[in-house]
Amino acid sequence: xxxxxxxxxxxxxxxxxADGATGTNLFNMGLASGEPPELWNVDQTENIRTLYRNAxxxxxxxxxxxxxxxxxxxxxxxxxxGRVRELNRAGAALGREIADASGRTVVVAGSVGPxxxxxxxxxxxxxxxxxxxxxxxxxxxxxxxxxxxWIETMSAPEEYKAAAEAAALAxxxxxxxxxxxxxxRTMMGVTSQALAAMVEKLPNPPLAFGANCGVGASDxxxxxxxxxxxxTERPVIAKGNAGIPKYHDGHIHYDGTPDLMAExxxxxxxxxxxxxxxxxxxxPEHLAAMRRALEERPMGPRPSLEEVAAKLGGFSSASDxxxxxxxxxxxxxxxxGG
Numbered sequence: 001x002x003x004x005x006x007x008x009x010x011x012x013x014x015x016x017x018a019d020g021a022t023g024t025n026l027f028n029m030g031l032a033s034g035e036p037p038e039l040w041n042v043d044q045t046e047n048i049r050t051l052y053r054n055a056x057x058x059x060x061x062x063x064x065x066x067x068x069x070x071x072x073x074x075x076x077x078x079x080x081x082g083r084v085r086e087l088n089r090a091g092a093a094l095g096r097e098i099a100d101a102s103g104r105t106v107v108v109a110g111s112v113g114p115x116x117x118x119x120x121x122x123x124x125x126x127x128x129x130x131x132x133x134x135x136x137x138x139x140x141x142x143x144x145x146x147x148x149x150w151i152e153t154m155s156a157p158e159e160y161k162a163a164a165e166a167a168a169l170a171x172x173x174x175x176x177x178x179x180x181x182x183x184x185r186t187m188m189g190v191t192s193q194a195l196a197a198m199v200e201k202l203p204n205p206p207l208a209f210g211a212n213c214g215v216g217a218s219d220x221x222x223x224x225x226x227x228x229x230x231x232t233e234r235p236v237i238a239k240g241n242a243g244i245p246k247y248h249d250g251h252i253h254y255d256g257t258p259d260l261m262a263e264x265x266x267x268x269x270x271x272x273x274x275x276x277x278x279x280x281x282x283x284p285e286h287l288a289a290m291r292r293a294l295e296e297r298p299m300g301p302r303p304s305l306e307e308v309a310a311k312l313g314g315f316s317s318a319s320d321x322x323x324x325x326x327x328x329x330x331x332x333x334x335x336x337g338g
Contacts, residue, residue, distance in 0.1 A: 004173045005107045005147040006207050009061060010235055015269050015294060018239060018277025019055035019063035020287050022111070024254070026051065026066070028283075036078045038070045041090035048091065052098040054284040056106055059291030062275065063099075064111040064150050065091040071137045073115035073125075085140040092144025109150035109175070110141030112163055119158040127162055134166030142170050151176035151206075152239075153213050155187035157198060168204040175275070177212040177237050180223045184321030191322045192226030199234065210237030213279045216244045217256065217264040218312035221271065222305060222320045228272050235274035240264055242281035244313075254281025258289035263311050265290035270300045 009016055026037050029047045040048055048066050055063040070088045072081040080087070088110070095108040115133055117125035138149055149172045151163040160176060167174035178186050178195055185191050190198075192211070199209045211223045220240035227236050243256025256264075261278060268276045276294070278286055309315060 004207075005105055006062070006109075006173065006175065009105060009107065010207065010274060013061075014299075015273070016061040016107075016275045017059055017265075017287070017291055017294065018109075018237070018275055019060045020058075020278040020282030020284065021242070021280050022051065022064065022066055022068060024281050025054070025283065027251075036069060036075065036080065037066055038068075038075065038087045038091065039078075039080065041066055041087050041094065045090075045094060048094050049098060052095050055287060056098060056102050058284040058287035060106070060277070060287060062107040062109050062277070063095065064109045064152070065095045065141065065144075065146060066111070067091040067137070067141060068111045068113035068152070070140070071112070071115055071133050073117050073133055074113070084136050085143070088137050088140025089144040092141045092146040096145035107147045108145060109148050110138070110144075110146030110172075112137055112141075112149055112151045112166075113153050114155070114159055119156055127158065130159060130162035131165045131169070134163045135169045138166050138170035138172055142172055146172075148172065148207065149174040153177065153179045155179055155190070157188065157190055157194075160195075160198070161202065164202050164204060164206070174204075174206050175208040175210075175237060176206045177210045177239060179213040180211050180219070180321070181214045183317040183319055184219070184223060184226070192223045192320065193230045193322050196227050196230035196232045196234075200232075205234065208235035208237050208275055210239070210273070210275070212237070212239035212277075213241060215316045216241060216313060217260065218308055218314065219316050221264065221267055221308045221312065222315055224268065224273055225271055225305065225308075226320055226322055228302075236272065237275040237277075238268040238273045239277040239279045240268075241279045242283070242286050245280070256281060256286070258286045260312065261286040262289040262293035266293050266297050266300070267303050267308055267311060269294055271302055
């Protein structure tokens with residue numbers, strides 16, 4: 001699949017910049033809480049063009065389509081499960097239009113989020129059903145002109161594998177991220193090392209894999225450094241939130257400044273990450289600061305966890321979830337202090 005735009009860019013560039021938040025930006029444009037953003041691909045096309053164009057103008061080489069919840073299981077909550085193909089095709093087609101007008105190679109990544117269902121045996125979702133749900137969405141994104149499928153924010157390995165299989169059925173190259181939040185694991189207990197091992201066993205491994213969302217930028221960095229420590233040679237993706245969510249006057253605000261996100265982008269690049277973007281709370285001004293820092297600041301040595309914590313803030317838990325002896329280190333420190 002070497003002819004796709006993402007492979008071409010990865011072959012010629014040390015790092016690529018992805019985009020920022022979809023939800024945060026659309027809420028700022030008036031999307032109501034609980035309203036499915038995917039309907040805007042048809043009803044508010046100018047806002048979606050603006051979302052995509054803002055990412056491209058801030059320097060993104062890759063942007064995600066507004067189709068995160070565009071699968072039948074999620075759209076069913078809004079009685080729109082019959083519109084999967086239409087909404088995904090529209091979201092990708094608007095993206096294709098903006099990318100093609102940019103005058104450079106910009107990758108339109110068809111966003112595929114989780115179904116929201118629990119898999120057997122704990123829940124009722126079967127592998128075959130999940131593949132079918134993701135395949136329908138993938139075909140819509142393909143028809144609209146997406147370059148790659150971007151499977152994101154997954155927490156269950158079964159769901160990640162089902163989405164990968166759907167990409168193969170649609171004949172689409174793909175990239176895939178999981179969300180690590182509780183003590184360095186996904187909600188379903190996957191560690192960074194487990195994901196790095198899992199992608200290599202897939203019959204159609206991704207062009208790139210990594211982590212998105214989760215807690216703050218420092219936790220996300222610890223996870224991607226876990227991928228690196230696993231010895232993977234596959235391009236790694238980091239898409240961290242702009243700081244930590246705080247409640248202000250009834251709405252969620254992310255406390256990460258453009259300077260903090262610029263720092264994060266450089267640390268990610270110096271760690272060996274190939275695709276660097278933002279997730280929740282990341283606005284065009286954050287992206288512009290990240291792009292500037294990536295271009296202007298020289299490559300540095302691989303940062304240590306201490307350096308990451310010093311520059312981005314402390315970690316939310318003592319361990320990254322992979323069990324590489326956080327215990328003894330803490331004990332030793334305690335003894336020395338005592």
